[in-house]
Amino acid sequence: MSGSQFTNVADSPGRLLTMAVAGGGARGFAYADTAVRLPEPVRVVAVAEPRTIARERFADRFDVPADNVFKDWRDLAAAPRLADMVVVSLLDHQHMEAVLAFAERGYHILLEKPMATTEEDCVKIQEAVEAAGVHAAVCHVLRYTPYTVALQKLLADGAIGEIVSIEHLEPIGHSHFAHSFVRGNWRRADESSPLLLQKSCHDIDWLMSLIGRPVQRVSSFGSLKHFNAANRPEGAADRCVDCSIEPDCAFSAARVYRRGVAAPDSFDGYNALVMAGRLTTEAVEDALAHGPYGRCVYASDNDVVDHQVVQMEFDGGATVSFTLTAFAEGANRKTRVFGTRGQITGDGRNLELFDFLSERTTVIDSHAGMGHTAADGHGGGDRALMEAFVRGLREGTAGDIPSGLKESLASHRVVFAAERARAQGTVIELPTDM
Template sequence: MEFHNLLSKSVLDRPLTIAIAGAGGRGGQYARMNDLLDVPARITAAADANEIRLETLRRDHGVPAEHLYADWRDLAARPRMADAVIIATQDADHLEPTVAFAELGYDILLEKPMAITEEECVAIEQASVKHGVSIAVCHVLRYTPYTTKLVELLRAGVIGDIVSVDHVEPIGFDHFAHSYVRGPWRTTKEAATMLMAKSCHDIDWLSYVIGKPAERVSSFGGLHHFKAGNQPATAADTCVACPLTDCEYDARKIYQIGRLPFALSKMLGGREPTPELITEALAVSPYGRCVYKCDNDVADHQVVNLEYEGGVTASFTVTAFTKMAGRRTTFFGTHGELFGDSDRIEITDFRTGETTVHDTAPADHSASGGHGGGDLGLMQAFVEALSAGRPELILTDVAESLATHRIVFAAERSRTSGEVVAL
């Protein structure tokens, strides 16, 4: 099989071939997006510990059974089997596979965050340079129709110069309980900090839309609510044994068919949900624990304050204590104000008093993938960049992502030290 490298700007006369290392929530989503691309691509190999996920790739995407592996190391031990690989393993398991596949000459699409330490992020960037491969990081927010329109408007000066920005990520109380109290991102012993795991997207996005490098950062926040001292006196340590019926974090309420599909899929390991399977899983899995009796240690709320080149300021709030909704941002400019909610952009012009509205929501959210079409936009850009030799289509190359990851690491240093950190 003929392979190419994006950095050589070659043009393919055949479908791009892709391997997947980690076919869970994110890897599986990118595989589904593959069928919607304008530029042809084929999934030719995959590795995941979950047999159900591998069978889905065989059934839905025609991946040969002999090219399905239980561990990414088994895939990496074979001669190169694709042009590119999507690495969507758990956060703490990004460095080793990225370096291994880079050594084999794969171009790489790496799920965010790059890694859970700054040293590992630097090592990933160095692997890209050393082995001459492209590594794109999955900051999908840059690729949404909403962001594309927003950047176009801001660069056109519709509100004059940007002076300050207020950005909010409302995680959702139930989503937070699933992922950051009961789930795999609950503790820095096993994963990244909450800010890195959930919001490196947002810090990266702010740098992109503001269009200037950050120079100083401060941050405040911590673990306020999800700890033992807040457990009601009559509560049990598991939800299935709990007599309380009015708890908003009751797993029997959260893990219902149709409520949080990604959470159900995670708890059930990709099996089709039924009431019986859900009841069985809640009795034995970590997702049935009382949120006040888990081993979580990550922050449940955080504020990040940023100063960019030229004095532009931004504040970012991420919190568990909301209903799950689209990110909300207000840009304050010298000639106007712009508000966006991830779908709709509203501009008020101070000079004319007029308000203009732009609706950027995809016509079919389910078809265009998650993150307001960002998942599809990312895959489209990645595949077209490699197929057509157009690296400029990748908005989140490894060097750019390393720079914005460093802002997140600096924010965490500020949160724990109380100091303003210069970048």
């Protein structure tokens, strides 16, 4: 295919859109699977993924031509343009270089969060996309869920008057945190990114979208309190499979990943597949004995915080308190929005609206009557994001997508400021014209 075939999607109504994926792991696979299931499906035609098992699984699932299967994303970017759009779901520190390469090649880009690991690289991404004249959006899927749509409508309708403050909780969950941020790819800030950026840049983005005004000041506190050598129990071994006290440890890798083999469709099954590559007893036992996911959580090389709070003051005076923590059951986010006329309490699906005048509470199921449910990726956010971006490409309106680069850069700047505030123990003032 020559690049000229992809010049403007909106100029070719009815043509089947095509997608390449740089990073065929969990998120890349999920976005591709979502795209091929749309009412007007997108055809997945290329993939780049360094891990053999993940690459073969992806290519088989989406019937990718052998010539379009690459080990390295750079080889995909160097080839003649193969698709209308590319999903960039690589490791965090690879985002900037990849976006610059694909933008120059003329791909429209869906970029997994975070945009990049530094503010400077985020700016480079925006500048490169604008210079190339392509469309790009960040996968801030929280903006697109039916839950968010319902909440935004209540706020726009004035159901609680003017927002005064918001209290928001991201309960990461002990098991998920141990998997991803103690043993997994995001355990070290120097190899990936800080916890707030990797896990919750879209929480900050989401909160900013609710207030609808710029952040003026931010402070933050947090540390690596528990998952370190100082808290290692007496007698604990370096690996769970060798540990005499493993049966009494809440963070046992052996228990969690073996349970995943027995329940392949569960969250434990998903994590076991990630850690072992194959969901078999033999593969999991080998990974427990030799791989990073079999390490004791008190004997890993992790350095990201395991709990953090962020306080934000917005232009106009509204305040937000955000908490993310490993020490939770691992449930949906919890949010309370306090307004001048009422209060909204939400759990990711249901919204409870309390009206000050009537003193009545109304419960709204945000998924009632929807064609997809919370069982879909990120509560329907994956699908809604993909629908919005693909529709925008077809109609020539992709530049108006809610999680465009301008909006995403603004919220990322707040995240970087919060990290500076945490490290320096200070309050960071932000210009309101960013």
